[in-house]
Amino acid sequence: MIRLRAPAKVNLSFEVLGRRADGYHEVRTVLAAVDIADEIELREAGGLSLTVEPEGAAPVEDNLVLRAAALLRDVAPAGAGAAIVLRKRIPVAAGLGGGSSDAAGALLGLRHLWEIDLSDDALARLAARLGSDVPFFLRGGTALAAGRGEELTPLPQPVERFVVVVVPEEAAAGKTERMYGMLGPQHFSDGAPTGEVARRLRAGEALGGALYNAFEAVAPAAYPSYEGLRAAFADAGASALLSGSGPAMFALAAGETEAEALRERLAERGYDAWAARLLPGGTV
Protein backbone atom coordinates (compact mmCIF):
# COMPACT_ATOMS: atom_id res chain seq x y z
CA MET A 1 0.00 0.00 0.00
CA ILE A 2 1.24 3.50 -0.82
CA ARG A 3 -0.01 6.62 0.95
CA LEU A 4 0.94 10.10 -0.26
CA ARG A 5 0.00 13.72 0.24
CA ALA A 6 -1.15 15.85 -2.68
CA PRO A 7 -0.60 19.53 -1.77
CA ALA A 8 -2.52 22.59 -2.98
CA LYS A 9 -0.89 25.56 -4.74
CA VAL A 10 -1.25 29.29 -4.96
CA ASN A 11 -0.14 31.43 -7.92
CA LEU A 12 2.34 34.13 -6.89
CA SER A 13 1.99 35.50 -10.40
CA PHE A 14 -0.41 34.68 -13.21
CA GLU A 15 -0.24 36.34 -16.63
CA VAL A 16 -1.78 35.62 -20.00
CA LEU A 17 0.37 36.66 -22.96
CA GLY A 18 -2.22 35.83 -25.59
CA ARG A 19 -4.40 33.19 -27.22
CA ARG A 20 -2.80 30.16 -28.85
CA ALA A 21 -3.77 28.37 -32.02
CA ASP A 22 -4.66 25.21 -30.00
CA GLY A 23 -7.43 27.04 -28.12
CA TYR A 24 -5.41 27.41 -24.92
CA HIS A 25 -3.77 30.60 -23.64
CA GLU A 26 -0.05 31.27 -23.45
CA VAL A 27 0.66 31.84 -19.75
CA ARG A 28 3.48 32.96 -17.51
CA THR A 29 2.86 31.98 -13.91
CA VAL A 30 4.74 31.26 -10.70
CA LEU A 31 3.19 28.42 -8.73
CA ALA A 32 3.97 27.57 -5.13
CA ALA A 33 2.90 24.41 -3.28
CA VAL A 34 1.33 24.90 0.17
CA ASP A 35 0.66 22.39 2.91
CA ILE A 36 -3.10 22.16 2.60
CA ALA A 37 -3.16 18.63 1.22
CA ASP A 38 -5.35 15.76 0.08
CA GLU A 39 -4.32 12.21 0.94
CA ILE A 40 -4.17 9.37 -1.58
CA GLU A 41 -3.99 5.67 -0.73
CA LEU A 42 -3.13 3.15 -3.44
CA ARG A 43 -3.48 -0.63 -3.14
CA GLU A 44 -2.89 -3.31 -5.78
CA ALA A 45 -6.24 -4.72 -6.90
CA GLY A 46 -8.01 -6.14 -9.93
CA GLY A 47 -9.40 -3.30 -12.09
CA LEU A 48 -9.42 0.37 -11.16
CA SER A 49 -11.63 1.83 -8.44
CA LEU A 50 -11.84 5.15 -6.62
CA THR A 51 -13.42 5.96 -3.28
CA VAL A 52 -13.69 9.64 -2.32
CA GLU A 53 -13.82 10.56 1.37
CA PRO A 54 -15.81 12.29 2.70
CA GLU A 55 -18.37 10.93 0.26
CA GLY A 56 -19.37 13.60 -2.28
CA ALA A 57 -16.37 15.86 -1.54
CA ALA A 58 -15.31 15.44 -5.18
CA PRO A 59 -16.90 13.63 -8.12
CA VAL A 60 -15.81 9.99 -8.61
CA GLU A 61 -16.79 9.70 -12.25
CA ASP A 62 -14.39 11.59 -14.54
CA ASN A 63 -12.13 12.27 -11.55
CA LEU A 64 -8.64 13.18 -12.77
CA VAL A 65 -7.23 10.49 -10.46
CA LEU A 66 -9.06 7.79 -12.42
CA ARG A 67 -8.04 9.37 -15.73
CA ALA A 68 -4.40 9.45 -14.53
CA ALA A 69 -4.61 5.79 -13.48
CA ALA A 70 -6.14 4.76 -16.81
CA LEU A 71 -3.42 6.62 -18.79
CA LEU A 72 -0.65 5.00 -16.77
CA ARG A 73 -2.22 1.54 -16.93
CA ASP A 74 -1.80 1.66 -20.72
CA VAL A 75 1.98 1.47 -20.18
CA ALA A 76 1.87 -0.82 -17.11
CA PRO A 77 2.40 -4.60 -17.07
CA ALA A 78 -0.73 -6.55 -18.07
CA GLY A 79 -3.19 -7.01 -15.22
CA ALA A 80 -2.13 -3.88 -13.32
CA GLY A 81 -4.95 -2.47 -11.22
CA ALA A 82 -5.49 -0.41 -8.09
CA ALA A 83 -8.04 0.41 -5.43
CA ILE A 84 -7.61 4.13 -4.76
CA VAL A 85 -8.87 6.13 -1.80
CA LEU A 86 -8.84 9.92 -2.13
CA ARG A 87 -9.31 11.88 1.11
CA LYS A 88 -10.27 15.42 0.06
CA ARG A 89 -9.24 18.36 2.15
CA ILE A 90 -8.41 20.90 -0.57
CA PRO A 91 -11.60 22.74 -1.59
CA VAL A 92 -12.70 21.71 -5.08
CA ALA A 93 -12.68 24.19 -8.03
CA ALA A 94 -11.27 26.96 -5.83
CA GLY A 95 -8.12 27.90 -7.77
CA LEU A 96 -5.92 25.84 -5.44
CA GLY A 97 -5.10 23.06 -7.94
CA GLY A 98 -6.47 20.18 -5.84
CA GLY A 99 -7.67 18.02 -8.73
CA SER A 100 -4.42 18.55 -10.65
CA SER A 101 -2.37 17.68 -7.58
CA ASP A 102 -4.40 14.51 -6.99
CA ALA A 103 -3.72 13.48 -10.60
CA ALA A 104 0.03 14.07 -10.22
CA GLY A 105 0.05 12.13 -6.95
CA ALA A 106 -1.73 9.22 -8.62
CA LEU A 107 0.82 9.20 -11.48
CA LEU A 108 3.78 9.21 -9.07
CA GLY A 109 2.26 6.63 -6.71
CA LEU A 110 1.07 4.22 -9.39
CA ARG A 111 4.36 4.36 -11.30
CA HIS A 112 5.90 3.07 -8.07
CA LEU A 113 3.14 0.60 -7.17
CA TRP A 114 3.11 -0.98 -10.63
CA GLU A 115 6.93 -0.78 -10.95
CA ILE A 116 6.71 0.91 -14.35
CA ASP A 117 9.99 1.82 -16.01
CA LEU A 118 8.91 5.27 -17.20
CA SER A 119 11.20 8.33 -17.24
CA ASP A 120 10.34 11.53 -15.40
CA ASP A 121 10.03 13.28 -18.78
CA ALA A 122 7.58 10.67 -20.06
CA LEU A 123 5.58 10.98 -16.83
CA ALA A 124 5.51 14.78 -17.27
CA ARG A 125 4.13 14.34 -20.80
CA LEU A 126 1.32 12.13 -19.47
CA ALA A 127 0.70 14.74 -16.76
CA ALA A 128 0.35 17.53 -19.37
CA ARG A 129 -2.35 15.50 -21.15
CA LEU A 130 -4.38 15.47 -17.93
CA GLY A 131 -4.29 19.23 -17.32
CA SER A 132 -2.09 22.30 -17.61
CA ASP A 133 -1.23 22.40 -13.87
CA VAL A 134 -0.60 18.66 -13.42
CA PRO A 135 3.12 18.66 -14.44
CA PHE A 136 3.89 21.28 -11.75
CA PHE A 137 2.67 18.95 -8.99
CA LEU A 138 5.09 16.16 -9.96
CA ARG A 139 7.80 18.18 -8.23
CA GLY A 140 5.89 20.91 -6.38
CA GLY A 141 7.92 23.55 -4.55
CA THR A 142 8.00 26.93 -6.29
CA ALA A 143 8.30 27.06 -10.09
CA LEU A 144 7.93 29.33 -13.08
CA ALA A 145 5.58 27.91 -15.71
CA ALA A 146 5.25 28.89 -19.39
CA GLY A 147 3.38 27.53 -22.42
CA ARG A 148 0.02 26.15 -21.29
CA GLY A 149 1.63 25.83 -17.84
CA GLU A 150 3.64 22.69 -18.52
CA GLU A 151 7.07 24.25 -19.29
CA LEU A 152 8.58 24.41 -15.82
CA THR A 153 11.64 26.04 -14.26
CA PRO A 154 12.22 25.51 -10.52
CA LEU A 155 12.62 28.67 -8.41
CA PRO A 156 13.77 29.29 -4.83
CA GLN A 157 11.01 29.43 -2.23
CA PRO A 158 9.72 32.87 -1.23
CA VAL A 159 11.29 34.64 1.76
CA GLU A 160 7.70 34.79 3.07
CA ARG A 161 7.05 31.30 4.45
CA PHE A 162 3.27 31.25 4.89
CA VAL A 163 0.05 32.03 3.08
CA VAL A 164 -3.36 32.82 4.52
CA VAL A 165 -6.13 31.51 2.26
CA VAL A 166 -9.88 32.12 2.21
CA VAL A 167 -12.11 29.98 0.00
CA PRO A 168 -15.54 31.51 -0.74
CA GLU A 169 -18.56 29.30 -1.30
CA GLU A 170 -19.11 29.85 -5.00
CA ALA A 171 -16.56 27.32 -6.29
CA ALA A 172 -18.06 25.80 -9.44
CA ALA A 173 -17.00 23.17 -11.95
CA GLY A 174 -16.00 24.55 -15.34
CA LYS A 175 -15.14 28.00 -13.98
CA THR A 176 -11.52 27.92 -15.21
CA GLU A 177 -12.60 27.78 -18.84
CA ARG A 178 -15.21 30.47 -18.14
CA MET A 179 -12.65 32.75 -16.47
CA TYR A 180 -10.24 32.39 -19.41
CA GLY A 181 -13.17 33.20 -21.69
CA MET A 182 -13.71 36.54 -19.88
CA LEU A 183 -10.17 37.69 -20.69
CA GLY A 184 -9.58 39.87 -23.76
CA PRO A 185 -6.49 41.46 -25.29
CA GLN A 186 -6.75 44.34 -22.80
CA HIS A 187 -5.93 41.82 -20.05
CA PHE A 188 -2.90 40.36 -21.80
CA SER A 189 0.59 41.36 -20.64
CA ASP A 190 4.19 40.82 -21.65
CA GLY A 191 5.61 38.65 -18.85
CA ALA A 192 7.18 41.56 -16.96
CA PRO A 193 5.22 41.07 -13.68
CA THR A 194 6.10 37.35 -13.62
CA GLY A 195 9.71 38.22 -14.46
CA GLU A 196 9.80 40.53 -11.46
CA VAL A 197 8.41 37.82 -9.14
CA ALA A 198 11.04 35.37 -10.45
CA ARG A 199 13.79 37.96 -10.05
CA ARG A 200 12.85 38.64 -6.42
CA LEU A 201 12.72 34.90 -5.64
CA ARG A 202 16.16 34.34 -7.18
CA ALA A 203 17.57 37.38 -5.33
CA GLY A 204 16.08 36.24 -2.00
CA GLU A 205 14.03 39.47 -1.79
CA ALA A 206 10.58 39.62 -0.19
CA LEU A 207 7.76 39.49 -2.76
CA GLY A 208 5.78 42.22 -1.00
CA GLY A 209 3.52 43.93 -3.52
CA ALA A 210 4.94 42.14 -6.59
CA LEU A 211 2.15 39.53 -6.71
CA TYR A 212 0.07 39.71 -9.92
CA ASN A 213 -2.97 37.92 -11.33
CA ALA A 214 -4.61 38.75 -14.69
CA PHE A 215 -7.94 37.28 -13.51
CA GLU A 216 -8.21 40.12 -10.93
CA ALA A 217 -9.58 42.35 -13.71
CA VAL A 218 -12.60 40.11 -14.32
CA ALA A 219 -13.04 38.73 -10.78
CA PRO A 220 -15.52 41.44 -9.59
CA ALA A 221 -17.90 40.47 -12.40
CA ALA A 222 -17.31 36.73 -11.96
CA TYR A 223 -17.42 36.35 -8.17
CA PRO A 224 -19.97 38.07 -5.92
CA SER A 225 -17.63 37.37 -2.97
CA TYR A 226 -14.61 39.11 -4.49
CA GLU A 227 -14.95 42.77 -3.41
CA GLY A 228 -16.01 41.95 0.16
CA LEU A 229 -13.25 39.43 0.66
CA ARG A 230 -10.60 41.72 -0.76
CA ALA A 231 -11.82 44.51 1.54
CA ALA A 232 -11.75 42.17 4.56
CA PHE A 233 -8.11 41.29 3.86
CA ALA A 234 -7.27 45.00 3.46
CA ASP A 235 -9.11 45.82 6.69
CA ALA A 236 -7.09 43.06 8.39
CA GLY A 237 -3.89 44.71 7.15
CA ALA A 238 -3.03 42.47 4.19
CA SER A 239 -3.30 42.78 0.44
CA ALA A 240 -4.86 39.68 -1.10
CA LEU A 241 -4.96 38.26 -4.57
CA LEU A 242 -6.89 35.52 -6.38
CA SER A 243 -5.17 32.15 -6.64
CA GLY A 244 -5.32 30.92 -10.23
CA SER A 245 -8.78 31.54 -11.62
CA GLY A 246 -10.19 31.85 -8.08
CA PRO A 247 -12.41 32.24 -6.20
CA ALA A 248 -9.88 31.46 -3.43
CA MET A 249 -7.88 34.50 -2.30
CA PHE A 250 -4.62 34.54 -0.39
CA ALA A 251 -2.08 36.86 1.19
CA LEU A 252 1.54 36.12 2.00
CA ALA A 253 2.76 36.16 5.59
CA ALA A 254 6.39 36.33 6.75
CA GLY A 255 6.02 33.44 9.21
CA GLU A 256 3.64 31.37 11.29
CA THR A 257 3.00 34.06 13.93
CA GLU A 258 2.06 36.65 11.30
CA ALA A 259 -0.09 34.12 9.44
CA GLU A 260 -1.93 33.09 12.60
CA ALA A 261 -2.55 36.74 13.55
CA LEU A 262 -3.97 37.50 10.09
CA ARG A 263 -6.12 34.35 10.25
CA GLU A 264 -7.58 35.59 13.54
CA ARG A 265 -8.26 39.08 12.21
CA LEU A 266 -10.11 37.54 9.25
CA ALA A 267 -12.07 35.28 11.62
CA GLU A 268 -13.15 38.40 13.56
CA ARG A 269 -14.50 39.74 10.26
CA GLY A 270 -16.47 36.54 9.64
CA TYR A 271 -14.07 34.81 7.25
CA ASP A 272 -12.87 31.27 7.83
CA ALA A 273 -9.21 31.29 6.75
CA TRP A 274 -6.45 28.69 6.55
CA ALA A 275 -2.84 29.47 7.46
CA ALA A 276 -0.53 27.22 5.45
CA ARG A 277 3.21 26.81 5.05
CA LEU A 278 4.82 27.06 1.61
CA LEU A 279 6.42 23.71 0.71
CA PRO A 280 9.84 22.93 -0.79
CA GLY A 281 9.99 20.90 -3.98
CA GLY A 282 10.41 17.14 -3.97
CA THR A 283 12.23 15.10 -6.56
CA VAL A 284 10.16 13.33 -9.15
Ligand code: C5P
Ligand atom coordinates in the same frame (compact mmCIF):
# COMPACT_ATOMS: atom_id res chain seq x y z
O1 C5P B 1 -5.57 22.38 -18.83
P1 C5P B 1 -6.85 22.40 -18.09
O2 C5P B 1 -7.75 21.24 -18.46
O3 C5P B 1 -6.68 22.52 -16.62
O4 C5P B 1 -7.59 23.72 -18.54
C1 C5P B 1 -8.97 23.96 -18.29
C2 C5P B 1 -9.46 25.00 -19.29
O5 C5P B 1 -8.81 26.25 -19.04
C3 C5P B 1 -9.12 24.67 -20.72
O6 C5P B 1 -10.14 23.92 -21.31
C4 C5P B 1 -9.00 26.04 -21.36
O7 C5P B 1 -10.26 26.53 -21.69
C5 C5P B 1 -8.46 26.89 -20.25
N1 C5P B 1 -6.98 27.07 -20.32
C6 C5P B 1 -6.46 27.95 -21.25
N2 C5P B 1 -5.09 28.15 -21.31
C7 C5P B 1 -4.27 27.51 -20.44
C8 C5P B 1 -4.80 26.61 -19.50
C9 C5P B 1 -6.16 26.43 -19.45
O8 C5P B 1 -7.19 28.55 -22.04
N3 C5P B 1 -2.96 27.74 -20.50
